[in-house]
Amino acid sequence: MSYDPQDLEARWRERWAASGRYEADPDGRDPEESTFVTVPYPYPSGGMHIGHARTYTVPDVYARYRRQQGDNVLFPIAWHVTGTPIVGAVERLKKGDEGQIDSLQNAFGVPEADLKNLETPMGFARYFIEEAECSYKSGMQQLGLSIDWRREFTTTDERYQRFITWQYETLKDRGLLEKGLHPVKFCTEQETPVTTHDLLEGEDVEYQEYTLVKFASSSFEAGGASGGGGDTDTIFPMATLRPETVRGVTNAYVDPDGQYVIATVDDERWIVSVEAAEKLEYQAHEVSIETELTGEGIVGETVENPITGEDVLILPADFVDTDSGSGVVMSVPAHSPDDYLALQEAKADTGRLEAYGIDPAQVEAIEPVPILSIEGYGEIPAKDAVESAGIDASSDPELKTVTQELYTSEFHRGELDDAYGEYGGEVVEDVREDLKDHYQSQGAFGAMYDFPEPVISRAGGKVVVAYQDTWFLRYNDEAWQAKASRAVANLDAIPENTREQYDHTVDWLEEWPCIRNYGLGTALPWDQDFIIEPLSDSTIYMSYYTIAHRLQEIPVEELTPEFFDSLLLGAEGNETALELREEWDYWYPIDYRCSANDLISNHLTFFLYHHAELFEEPKWPQGITVMGMGLLEGEKMSSSKGHVELPNDAIAEYGADTVRFFLLNSSEPWQDFDWRAEEVGSTRNQLERFWNRAEEVIDGPAGERDLEQVDRWLLARLQETVADVTAAMENFETRTASQTAFYRFEEHLKWYRRRADLERPGARWTLRTVLETRLRLLAPFIPFMANELHERLTGEPAEDVPWPDPVPEFQNDAVIAEEGLVTDLVADVRDIVDVTDTDPEIIRVYVAAGWKNDVFDTVVESAVDQGGNGGGPNQGAVMGQVMQNEALREKGNAVNALVGDLVSFARERDGDTLETLAAVDEQAVYDDASAFLEREFDATVQVLAEDDDPEDPADKARHAQPFRPAIHLE
C-alpha cells in the first residue's frame, strides 16, 4: 500500500473522535502522574495560519509524549473573544473597508456568500472558531491535536463571566485593584479610548510626558496693554523633554500666526495654544477660556524664568507647532542645535523683528548660556556640533542627526553646572527625573502628555492623551511583586535564558489599567459600563479548564462568589463546588504552559502574578515554554498582505504528519521557524520513504534473533537514540528529539544497509525491533503514520504502548567503537583510491604489532591517571615508563614517534572511550569486516598482522599504528 496520508489520517481522526481517546478525567492514577499542559486560547479575529499550527502542536507533542510515559494527560482548549479586535474587524467589514474584505477573502479564503455571517461579533468569532474552512477547530482537528474537546468554552460564556467576576471581586477585596486617573490614547472624534488596532496613522508613536516650565509675567494683558493685570501672574508654560536645560533658556518662541488662548487652568492664568488648552482639559485640568488671541499678541513679551528669575524675550518663529506641547517653546541655544540656528537666523532677520516691534539690538545681545559640560564638545556644544558638521541653516537635513547625537551624548555624559546646586556635577541621565520632580513639587514645573507626531484614529479623529478614570491592577504592590518573583524562581523556564526576562518584567511592571469601556468581555462587577480587558481576564483561566465541562451541569445562578471561593480557594460552604475542587486539585498545578516569547512581558508574567496571589505555592505553574514566531519563505506572515499559509491547505497538499513534522523538526520551539514549500516537500518525501521502508519490514519475514556484529551495532545505536530522544523530550527540544529519532537514525540505517546482509533472519529481526522502537519515539510527532505502522507491525497503536527505555543488554560501547574502526578503514581506503585514482585488485590491511599496543596501553594508563584534568597524558611520563622495557628501548626513535602520535590521539578522546578501545581486538574486527570490504571495493582483502612478517611489497606494514592499520593497495 503506498503512502496516502489523506486516507490514513482521516481514518485515525475518526477513530480518535469516536473513542474519545483524549478525553481525560481523574482516574486511578496518582495526581503526581498527571500532566496538565496548556497553550493560550486562540483569538479568532481571523483564520488560523501555519504559525498558529505550530503553537498548538508543540504542547500536543509533549502531551502525547507524557501519555506514552504513562501519565494521565489533560490538554484542553478554549476561545478568547474578549476585547476589541473582533468588534473592530466587524465594524470595518460592515463599513465595507476594502483592506478588511481583502484580508478575509485573500488570506483566509472566505467565500463572498459567507461575509454576511460575519457582521456580528459573535458571528465573526464563531465563523473562525469552527465554521470556516480555515477555522481554528478544523485546523486543530486536522492536525490531530490530542485535545479534550468536552472542555471548550468562549470567554463570553455566562459561566466564564461568573468566574472572572469572582476573580476581580476577590482581587478588589484584597486591595490589589485600585481606582485612579491614568493617561490613555483617546479619540477626540468618538470620545473614546483607542488602542493600536484602532489607529490609522501613528501606530508606532508613543506618547511622552512633557515638562511644562512655568515662565511668568506679572504684567501681561491681552492686546498689548500692560499694567492692568494687577497682581495676578500670567503663566507661559513651555513644553520640553529636557527639563534640566531650564537654566540655559535665553528666549522663547511662539507662532505669530497661531491661535492662542488666555485661560484659567486650575487656579492659574495660562497662555497656551488652542490645541494645548483642549489637551489640558482632557488631562484632568480645569480649563476655562477667557480670551483668544494670535501669537502675534504675545510676541515681544518678556517672561520670567521660574528657576533663575531672569527675564527672557518671546520671539516670533514659524517652526513652532501650536499642536505640539503647549505651543510655546523655550530656546536653549547652547545645547540645542535647532535653537542655536534659529537664534542666529532671528538675529539676521532684523526686518522681521522690527515688524513685530522688537528692537533688533535686544536680540543681538542674546548669547547662548551653557549649563552643562561634556567631553568632546566645546563650551557651547550646540555651536560646536553645528559647526563641525558644516551646517549653517535650519533647513539642512543633516541637522536632525546632529541634534540626536548631541542629545544622546548630553543625556548620558553631560555633567550639570554647579548652579544646579545638589544636582551640580551629576550626569543628566542620573538626575533628570529627580530634578523634574523637585521643581514640580515647588510649583515651578507642570506636566502634560503629548505625541511627538500626529496620531489619527480609524474613525478619522485626532488622537490625544486623555486621563481616564480607570481601575488598575497593582502589579507594583511590593508583597504581590515578591510572590511573583518567587513564582519565577520556582519556574522551569524553557529556554532557561527567559528567566531573566520574567524577573525584569516583574521589576518593571507598574499599575496595569485592567478595564476598557468597549469591546467584548466580562463587565466590571461593580460598574457595568466597563469590561475587564483581555490580558486581565486570561490570567487564571487554566483552572477553569479543569471543571469547564462539569460546570455545564450547574445552573448559572448557582455560580456565586461563594461557589468559586469553595471551588478555587477551598472555603467551606458549597458542597458541589468542593466536590468539583477535587478535579481541580487533581490536575493543578499546570505542568507546562506553552506560549509565545513576546508574551513574557505581559500575559505570561500576569499569569504568574495571579496564580501567585490566588493559589497556594504548590499550585503555582511548574513550567513555561516559550515559542518563536513563524516566517513564510523567509518573510513575516501578514494576513493583510495575503502572505499566509493556511494549515488546511498545507495538510491537503502534504498531509498532517508532514506539516507537524516540519513544524517541529525545522527548529526548536523557542526559535523562529521558516515555512519553505521546497523544504516541506522534501520532508514529505522523507516521510514517504520511511513509510515504504517500514512496509517492506512489516510485510517481510519476521526473522529470528540470531545476531551478528552489525546487528549488535545497530541495536546499540538504537539504545543511544532512545536515551537521547527521551532527554530531549523532557526539555521540549522537539527538533533535537525528532532529528535524532528520524534523520540521525536514518544515517545509521544507511550504513547498516551497506554493511549487512539484509536477507539474514538476524537482520530481519533487527530491522523489526528497530522499526518498532522508532515508531514509538516518533509517535508524538507523526501520530497518524506511527500509530498505523505500529499497529500493523504489532497489533497495537504506538500511542497505546509505553515509551521505550534503553535496553541494557543492547547497550554496547565496544561494538560502537569497533564499527567505528571499520568506517575509518573504509574512509582511508577510499581516500587513497581517490587520490591515486586507481582501482585496486588487492587491499592489504596491516594491523599494528603487539609492542605498539603495549605502548598504547601505557598511554591510556597515563591518560586515565590524569583524570582528564587538562593536558591529557604526559608524553614524558609515558616515554619514561616505556623506555624501561629493554626491547622497546632498542627501537628508540620509532618508539618516540609512536608515543607522540598516540598521546595526541588520546588527548582527543575521553578516558572511557580509550579504555573501550584498548580492549578491542583489531585484527578480529577487520577479519569480520573483510567480506564487506571486498564487496565495497570489489577487491581481494587480506588482513595481516605486522608481527607475522607478512607479505609486504611496498614496505607499508611498519607504518601501522593501533587503530590505524597500514594499508597497501595493489
Add this chain to the structure above:
RNA sequence: GCGCGGGUAGCCAAGUGGCCAACGGCGCAGCGCUUAGGACGCUGUCUCAUAGGAGUCCGCAGGUUCGAAUCCUGUCCCGCGCACCA
C-alpha cells in the same frame, strides 16, 4: 536607550574548549536505476595534492591556552519586546 537573542560554507542551519574542514537539509554536479520521471540509491560540493596529506576557514580586531567556531576583551551589524494591545 533598557532587556533578551543572534551573526557558521551558494541558501537554511547544527555545533559552545580537543573525535571540527565543521551534523543535517536545500541547491548544484557526477554515477547507478529507469518508459531520462520535480521518485529512489550512491558519490562529490573551501583550495592544493598520483598513498590515507597540507593550507586556509566559523561578522571584525586583539587576548588566554599545548590546543578556540567554542573562553575573555573591544568593535561593527541584525532580530524581538518595551505596556494598557492580542
